[in-house]
Amino acid sequence: MKATCWMGPQKMQVREVPDPQILNKRDAIVKITSTAICGSDLHLYNGFLPMMEPGDIMGHEFMGEVVEVGSGVNNLKVGDRVVVPFPIACGNCNACQAGAYSICENSNPNAYVAEKLLGHAASGIFGYSHLTGGFAGGQAEFARVPYADVGPLKVPEGLTDEQVLFLSDILPTGYMGAEMCGIKPGDTVAVWGCGPVGQFAIASAYLLGAERVIAIDRFKYRLDMAREKAGAITINYEEVDSVPDVLKDLTAGRGPDHCIDAVGVEGHSHGVLYAHDRMKQVLRMQPDRPIALREAIFSCASGGTVSVIGVYAGLIDKFPMNAVMNRSLTIKTGQCHVHRYMKPLLERIQKGEIDPTFIITHRMPLDQAAEGYRIFNDKLEHCEKVVLKA
Amino acid sequence: MGTSIEATANATSGNGGTAPLGSALAERARPRAAAAARYQRIANEDRGTGGESLADFLGVFSIGLGLAQFLVPEAMSKICGIRDAEGNKGVMRALGAREISHGVAILSRQQPEKALWSRVAGDALDLALLGKTIANPENNRGRALFATANVLAVTALDVMAARTLSQQPRTIANEGADKGIIRTKRSLTINKSPEECYAFWHNFENLPRFMRHLESVSVTGERRSHWKAKAPAGATVEWDAETTEDRPNELIAWRSTEDAEVFNAGTVRFERAPGGRGTEVRIELEYKPPLGKLGSKVAMLFREEPGQQVMDDLRHFKQVMETGEILFSDATKQRGMHPAQPDDKPVQL
Numbered sequence: 001m002k003a004t005c006w007m008g009p010q011k012m013q014v015r016e017v018p019d020p021q022i023l024n025k026r027d028a029i030v031k032i033t034s035t036a037i038c039g040s041d042l043h044l045y046n047g048f049l050p051m052m053e054p055g056d057i058m059g060h061e062f063m064g065e066v067v068e069v070g071s072g073v074n075n076l077k078v079g080d081r082v083v084v085p086f087p088i089a090c091g092n093c094n095a096c097q098a099g100a101y102s103i104c105e106n107s108n109p110n111a112y113v114a115e116k117l118l119g120h121a122a123s124g125i126f127g128y129s130h131l132t133g134g135f136a137g138g139q140a141e142f143a144r145v146p147y148a149d150v151g152p153l154k155v156p157e158g159l160t161d162e163q164v165l166f167l168s169d170i171l172p173t174g175y176m177g178a179e180m181c182g183i184k185p186g187d188t189v190a191v192w193g194c195g196p197v198g199q200f201a202i203a204s205a206y207l208l209g210a211e212r213v214i215a216i217d218r219f220k221y222r223l224d225m226a227r228e229k230a231g232a233i234t235i236n237y238e239e240v241d242s243v244p245d246v247l248k249d250l251t252a253g254r255g256p257d258h259c260i261d262a263v264g265v266e267g268h269s270h271g272v273l274y275a276h277d278r279m280k281q282v283l284r285m286q287p288d289r290p291i292a293l294r295e296a297i298f299s300c301a302s303g304g305t306v307s308v309i310g311v312y313a314g315l316i317d318k319f320p321m322n323a324v325m326n327r328s329l330t331i332k333t334g335q336c337h338v339h340r341y342m343k344p345l346l347e348r349i350q351k352g353e354i355d356p357t358f359i360i361t362h363r364m365p366l367d368q369a370a371e372g373y374r375i376f377n378d379k380l381e382h383c384e385k386v387v388l389k390a
Numbered sequence: 391m392g393t394s395i396e397a398t399a400n401a402t403s404g405n406g407g408t409a410p411l412g413s414a415l416a417e418r419a420r421p422r423a424a425a426a427a428r429y430q431r432i433a434n435e436d437r438g439t440g441g442e443s444l445a446d447f448l449g450v451f452s453i454g455l456g457l458a459q460f461l462v463p464e465a466m467s468k469i470c471g472i473r474d475a476e477g478n479k480g481v482m483r484a485l486g487a488r489e490i491s492h493g494v495a496i497l498s499r500q501q502p503e504k505a506l507w508s509r510v511a512g513d514a515l516d517l518a519l520l521g522k523t524i525a526n527p528e529n530n531r532g533r534a535l536f537a538t539a540n541v542l543a544v545t546a547l548d549v550m551a552a553r554t555l556s557q558q559p560r561t562i563a564n565e566g567a568d569k570g571i572i573r574t575k576r577s578l579t580i581n582k583s584p585e586e587c588y589a590f591w592h593n594f595e596n597l598p599r600f601m602r603h604l605e606s607v608s609v610t611g612e613r614r615s616h617w618k619a620k621a622p623a624g625a626t627v628e629w630d631a632e633t634t635e636d637r638p639n640e641l642i643a644w645r646s647t648e649d650a651e652v653f654n655a656g657t658v659r660f661e662r663a664p665g666g667r668g669t670e671v672r673i674e675l676e677y678k679p680p681l682g683k684l685g686s687k688v689a690m691l692f693r694e695e696p697g698q699q700v701m702d703d704l705r706h707f708k709q710v711m712e713t714g715e716i717l718f719s720d721a722t723k724q725r726g727m728h729p730a731q732p733d734d735k736p737v738q739l
Contacts, residue, residue: 005731021736022739023718023719023720024718025714025715026715056721056730072714072715090717092712093581093712094667106708109717111705124719130721134721137730146717
């Protein structure tokens with residue numbers, strides 16, 4: 001089959017690789033019809049996350065048709081059309097049974113390495129380094145899906161791939177980012193980053209009752225989308241002296257009640273602190289540039305919530321713990337527990353409460369995945385989201 | 391020494407003798423004494439002396455210095471102010487080899503205090519040699535004095551670390567070291583009842599399903615079993631074991647029989663985890679690695695320590711109990727490094 005392989009930083013290649021096989025009884029093999037490049041794939045593309053090996057198959061947002069099931073899978077049959085959640089979760093451990101699927105205790109076969117780096121291991125993830133298990137990803141023609149009796153969501157008839165594909169990751173991720181804020185009527189929410197997850201966080205904040213959502217980015221086309229499609233008030237941080245000051249102004253001194261970091265390890269900014277972070281990143285002294293996170297904490301109203309859905313890779317410094325502690329902020333974070341959001345969000349799509357297709361700017365054949373990465377990473381052609389058709 | 395364990399744990403130490411536990415609390419808020427004592431004992435068992443990080447530093451320092459002495463003896467002689475660097479190459483190399491062996495012994499974490507005391511002896515030798523260097527007018531006295539000052543500083547650290555570690559309690563990790571026995575323990579919470587965990591483990595023939603180094607275990611009598619394990623280079627090792635203790639739903643202990651070629655013994659405990667979290671499973675294992683004492687040192691140095699293996703086994707036990715089987719990824723299904731992509735060989739389930 002054809003698959004998008006990571007061959008080194010900024011080196012993606014669509015290569016011919018062996019077809020997947022059933023490795024465990026609870027596996028299914030899915031013939032992929034649509035898959036997407038995620039913003040978090042760019043962190044791998046740029047080499048900021050550890051433990052990648054040349055030949056690793058990328059991709060954790062995918063859907064398709066079941067073509068084979070293992071003997072332990074009773075709820076799926078060949079021919080079913082499914083969307084696959086990006087965290088791999090067993091459904092049996094204490095974490096899964098509490099609904100915290102992305103910290104499944106059984107799905108990362110490299111848990112011992114993850115424990116050394118993180119203290120405890122999190123779940124396995126498709127196509128997301130050996131630190132999350134070394135599972136082949138879904139930017140390919142076929143994928144093996146472990147615990148297929150737990151993860152995949154059957155797609156009801158009448159919905160297109162593009163309407164449901166983002167249930168695999170970014171729609172639930174954006175939604176969880178907003179849900180973690182505990183939004184109350186009248187609340188103002190600020191969202192850093194207007195990539196796909198940021199757009200869905202903005203839309204979700206409105207779905208959950210936010211009065212106003214303010215979006216922060218530096219690309220005009222992304223801010224336009226956030227304003228026109230998701231309904232945000234927008235700030236271009238390159239055009240203002242201080243984002244926290246503008247946010248204060250917009251909220252008459254209170255600051256946003258909740259702040260969502262949908263940026264993560266590769267934040268941008270201007271000024272001395274950015275140069276400092278960038279230099280440390282280049283020297284491999286710090287894998288992350290936590291600019292958005294610092295700004296979110298600094299801007300957040302006292303007593304408010306900072307919700308972190310951007311991905312972080314390592315230790316960060318100059319963390320404003322003084323602001324967090326003295327101003328009673330709550331930090332909530334996590335890889336999305338996709339499984340628990342898929343059905344409710346599918347219902348919202350069916351009811352027409354949200355149409356997730358608005359973020360798609362590029363549709364390409366799988367063959368051109370490498371080009372898709374380049375366009376998405378370099379923000380060319382006003383790229384917001386690349387969907388690959390296998 | 392995070393994994394060190396006191397062998398003869400004192401159940402009463404740590405909770406202050408006879409005073410009731412949590413006496414500042416109202417009666418109804420106090421922890422149950424029996425349960426708390428059990429956990430306090432585990433905490434006490436994990437105690438080290440706090441001297442481990444300095445010892446580790448000295449171990450790494452030894453290896454670094456030793457490598458420099460061994461690989462570039464002339465340069466190291468010059469740093470010490472020795473003029474005839476060429477003629478002293480052999481001596482410098484021998485000193486380097488000594489440093490490396492000390493470093494390895496310290497980092498292997500088996501009786502590191504002995505290695506540290508022998509480092510102190512080495513320091514004395516170094517100081518004597520430096521004294522000779524200073525006495526010889528041909529040498530660079532300034533450099534030799536500077537080197538002496540450095541050795542004195544390190545000697546002080548060596549003595550400090552050796553004294554701290556010498557006060558360390560006998561632990562499960564270091565107690566058997568004299569006989570080349572490695573001891574270790576690990577624990578994990580499993581979302582099944584103690585009854586289910588016990589029942590599965592009690593049938594020793596199930597063990598190879600989650601202990602990947604085992605080929606088979608067959609039950610040969612009421613308390614006896616025959617074990618077959620994979621050894622390096624495709625060989626197998628076999629031995630007989632007997633069950634030494636069996637408390638239903640609580641504990642199983644076994645050990646290899648007197649006449650067995652290899653020595654190993656194990657205990658597994660099952661305790662109900664609080665708040666419906668399943669079972670706390672705790673394993674203690676002891677065994678003699680091949681090549682005796684040396685083998686155990688090498689194994690400990692590379693942290694190929696049994697702890698890692700036991701942890702893997704426990705994780706697999708958890709997977710089998712909770713999910714029915716051990717999960718593989720495309721990368722971990724293969725031996726050695728393998729990219730996260732399917733293999734072209736057909737897979738046997």
